[in-house]
Amino acid sequence: MLAFAAVSGCNAAMLRLLLLASLLPLLGACAHAPAPERNPLAQWVPSQNFGPRKAVLIVIHATEQDSVQQSLDTLRTANSGGPVSAHYLIGRDGKRYQLVADGERAWHAGPGRWGTIGDLNSASIGIELDNDGSADFPAAQIDSLLVLLEDLCTRLNIARGDIVAHADFAPTRKRDPGARFPWKRLAEAGFGRWPAADAGDPPPGFDPWTALRLIGYPLDDRAATVRAFHRHYRGSESEVLDAEDLRILHALTRQDAR
DSSP states (O other): OHHHHHHHHHHHHHHHHHHHHHHHHHHHHHHHSOOOOOOTTSOOOOOSOOOOOOOOEEEEEEOOSSOHHHHHHHHHSOOTTOOOOOSEEEOTTOOEEEOSOTTSOOSOSOSOOBTTBOOHHHHEEEEEEOOOSSSOOOHHHHHHHHHHHHHHHHHHTOOTTOEEEHHHHOTTTOOTTOTTSOHHHHHHTTOSOOOOTTOOOOOTTOOHHHHHHHHTOOOSSHHHHHHHHHHHHTSSOOOOOOHHHHHHHHHHHHHHHO
16 A cells, blocks of 8 residues: 555656646746837726737739749848838749738838828738739639638638739839739639729719729829729720720729719
8 A cells, every 4th residue: 555655646746747847838938928018108007999900901912033932032031122021922833822920010012002091011911923024924823812812801801802903002113913914803703893894984074083093093193103003904004094094994983982
């Protein structure tokens, strides 16, 4: 009996030591967990009414580089122009890479404005597509993008129409994803904005600049804005609005008004 009790006591002691050893990493992690950021100039009176910053847009980019590996290096390291990143990168073969968590702020947008949104980095998810800026986008890449868009819009509750080009909100600086990007293909899958074919002609006195502003385009440089609009909706680089542009703008603004 005494021998059994001694063995049992030894086993219990061993179990306690093992339990303590398993808890030490957790205790260490808790000890080093960052405390909530608090301003020493004010009294901390916490509220439960808060949440993470929420993305309301998805921005489509083209890497304008030569390979996935080159883009991964660029998006994950410092460079002479300052740090740059994106939430996702999709290769030409359709493989998806996530570089920044959805709830974090990636540095992909830079200066620009879309409607009333000025800080695009804080309000958007950035998706880079491996593309040198002049090539077509392979079907596998676009199919993969559509899967990702479905996931993001559903999971993050982003409106399916709120998907824009990098150039749309920064037309004086950027041209990506370029005139070859298949926006109509996205629209057929239910993403982004595309004009209805039966919208009809605009009414007399229709103002295309007001329409562009209502859609979200900045008007600081109107020629650059028209180029961005044409890349998105007509696959061209023209700086001149014509009758077909007015029909498209009328259709887009009619959709917004519904």
